[in-house]
Amino acid sequence: MTLHRAATVQVVATGTLIFLIIGGAGVGVLALALLGTELFHFSHPGADGPVSLEAVAGFAGAFGFGAAIVNELLGARTPGMVAAAVAGGAVAAVPTAWVAARMSRAARTMRTDPTPTRHHLVGALGLVVTPIPVDGYGEVRVRVAGQPVKLNARADRPIGMGEQIFVVEALSETSVHVETY
Structure with missing residues (x-):
């Protein structure tokens, strides 16, 4: 079959x-x-x-x-x-x-936060990641709008690596003038 x-x-x-x-x-x-x-x-x-x-x-x-x-x-x-x-x-x-x-x-139509500008850098707290000499630039890491940002930094006196800083002025979009905190 x-x-x-x-x-x-x-x-x-x-x-x-x-x-x-x-x-x-x-x-x-x-x-x-x-x-x-x-x-x-x-x-x-x-x-x-x-x-x-x-x-x-x-x-x-x-x-x-x-x-x-x-x-x-x-x-x-x-x-x-x-x-x-x-x-x-x-x-x-x-x-x-x-x-x-x-x-x-x-x-x-959802509301969003404004895009951060260099003026938002003023007042930010951070740390020195590359020492800042008297007549040159070092590097600092700050938080802007919750995001870590690494910037070139100048200061009136030398600041060593790891010190806490306060941004006094935004010189440009990528550089700031800082003081110790």
Whole structure:
């Protein structure tokens, strides 16, 4: 007795394939939009409304994947069932587009600390890492905005390695005038 294996191939409905392509394209555009490329603007560049790129891309992605799921669950082969799949995709897409628009707006308008400048160096405490001679430069390490920064340093008197210093003046972006602390 010989058993024959029959190869079965799962056929994906054309509607499902189209919905999956729409969903994939939406997710791809959403990823690009969230990375800051902003390929298209559907409104004034300074305005962020319900038609932002993130909202449109989120809508397209959720619509495509939601409609594909409903289409497969219904086994949609008739126009009425495909219309039901479209409605199911829209039900998934509207809240997704709203969330994508809100989250992208929140990320764009997030408050951040100002970029530190040389004026933020004044008053910083630190340590001498290379001795400072009277007529030349040594090196100090200070913390600015929580980050360690190594700077060239001058002083009115020699300061040895390991001594604590106080920045009196910022001579440039990379050099300071210091005194012992």
